[in-house]
Amino acid sequence: MATKARTYTVKSGDTLWGISQHFDTDVETLARLNHLQGRQKHILSIGQVIVLPDAQDDVDTELTIRVLDLAFRPIKRPKLKLEFDAGHKELVGSDQGLVGPVKVLDHAKGLKVWFKELDGRYALIAEHEALPLGKKQLTLTSRRMLVRGKYWVEQGSSARASADVKREIQRTHPTPHIPVQPSSGSPAPAAKVGSSAASKPAAAPATTAPKPQQPQPVVKETRVDGGKPQQAVGAVFAEGNLHLSPANEKYRKLLLDISKKHALTPHALAALINAEASKLESGEWNANAQAGSSSAAGLTQFLNRTWLQVATDKRSAVNQKLKADHGYEQVNGQWQGDTYSIYGKKGKVKTDIKSAPVLALRFTPAYSIDAAAVYGLINLDYLADKGLNIAALAPEDKAKVMYLAHHEGAAGALDVIKGALTEERAAELLPIQVGAKKAKELAGRFDGKYALAYPYWLYAYTDSKINVVNFMVKPDGLQPRTMSDIAKALNGQAAAKPKAKAVPAPSPPTRQTANPPAPAAGSSDPGTVGGIGKLVNPLAVCTIRTAGLASARSATFGKVRNNNTKNHQGIDLAADSGTTIYAVANGKVISLSRAFTATANFGAYVLLAVDVNDLPEKQRKHYQASYPNNKEVYFFYAHLSEIDAALDKPNGKFVTAGKALGKTGASGNAKGMTTIAKGGHLHFEVRHRTNDIGKGLGGRLDPLPFLVSYTMPK
Structure with a gap:
């Protein structure tokens, strides 16, 4: 195995940005390693040696695992057994429940994770057919562990099974959960919004989410052999079999009601929301999120135009509110230049609806969560109209297809599922998602065919983002289908399997190399990295227009x-x-x-x-x-x-x-x-x-x- 180069020698036309793209890193990392500040980042000399980060060319995935108990508390010093790269490895985590990072050479061989329980036996808590590429964090929950303090057994004591405690709690508290306001199935009351004749502006979104009502935790303490008590805190919220983190318990009632309204399951809807929502440090879905570089806002991060388009769908709570507030029979939309606007219609009378107060509803979770469900249904409708048997899918399958369509656009999702993605298009998409270097390596495992590599990556990515089991208290053995299997069930194209990756024998690390790496294969300029410093015409042929003009x-x-x-x-x-x-x-x-x-x-x-x-x-x-x-x-x-x-x-x-x-x-x-x-x-x-x-x-x-x-x- 050749040793990995840790330097690059600057050629004519190179820039630090171009070098960072070629070596799958970033400008700030290179600047820090090479002590470049200010304008030095932009002034490189031919022959200058650039120090690169430690290369991990053979590593597909760098994985950090976080282990939580049933109540979403970190399990201190969890003991795990991992199976990956056709081998086994036993690891012990930190006091914060963190294990890793684990470097996986071949992501396609998947991962199995076993958790060592109090009785010394290992329980399988995660199984992934394939892993996402790059640096990832995997959060796992042991549904058989509900603990406080140390989970390991101390000498002279024995543990009472948390399952016994849980069963007792559920017998005495059949449906314990945190109530969510409002308690009705309708979205929270809001100021009337909409027409251009409205005299009062919409209220600004709240700066903080309403404080949830917290129940008293159910505490059980038993004296066991050896004289030491074993305590379990049983704040287990089981309504709808919906498993939420404490920070998101405030959304339970909304998820239950909205999922019922749109014929989804609360677990499928929760998985979809979790994948799309902006999150606070606590993991709470941020109802007041606002992107700095786009119009995306609210709990589910809707762009202005997409939110207004959803408002025209009669299934959405926003649409129903506008009709109820103003007596509209319909709410429709239209493009005016590059702006999308909506209007209400009653009989033959059309009334323009002001966008600002409608957009402000994005900050009300009831409307934001509902809109995410409706937007997913709109995409499913499109796919059904194109001949896919969406109605036959299970709710957990629909959640994955919804996410896929959100990621690719409905038309793009259809191309992927039907196997109609072109090689040219796939070759553009994959580098955007995983970087040029990893994209080329992955495509190489499909004989250079990006049209096979991209669906494989996309399906695995969707599987990693949407897993309804993570939102179920009792999965009862449910094993959701992979996105590849779902595509096959829709008479589409399942993902092809990559060729096995040759795992090289370990070799001693190297700190320097006398020979810089060769430029990227297929580079438009063999003397530069990726054609840096070159200019390309906006059209293949640039001719100044004359038709319709004086000259x-x-x-x-x-x-x-x-x-x-x-x-x-x-x-x-x-x-x-x-x-x-x-x-x-x-x-x-x-x-x-x-x-x-x-x-x-x-x-x-x-x-x-x-x-x-x-x-x-x-x-x-x-x-x-x-x-x-x-x-x-x-x-x-x-x-x-x-x-x-x-x-x-x-x-x-x-x-x-x-x-x-x-x-x-x-x-x-x-x-x-x-x-x-x-x-x-x-x-x-x-x-x-x-x-x-x-x-x-x-x-x-x-x-x-x-x-x-x-x-x-x-």
């Missing part, structure tokens, strides 16, 4: 239209609708709009932020001559017909130069311009700021110097 000059930047009296904020590059657009440099998509049916303004668009130091020297100097203090430059693509679904993430997505972002179209005020002859084009801008971008030229600069090449018709 090609009218499609360039500046006051170039209507006899030099009207501004044009970017350039128009001639293109038929459906032409692929590309990321011009390594960067991050920070904003986008899917207003594909809009007939005004820019329609559907993508905004890409690029670190100035990731531009080639020529363009970097050109930009810094005017904006020496700017750290980023922004590239704007408008009038699109398609946008890569993977870009629609709350915190944006990093992309590499040349990555397909979407396709040109005729959205916005380019309506009808579907071919080059009809004026079809990509509107492309370069911006030096993201705020105060208006109708003039403010915040913008000429894009032509940022094109690698272009044709200017006469």
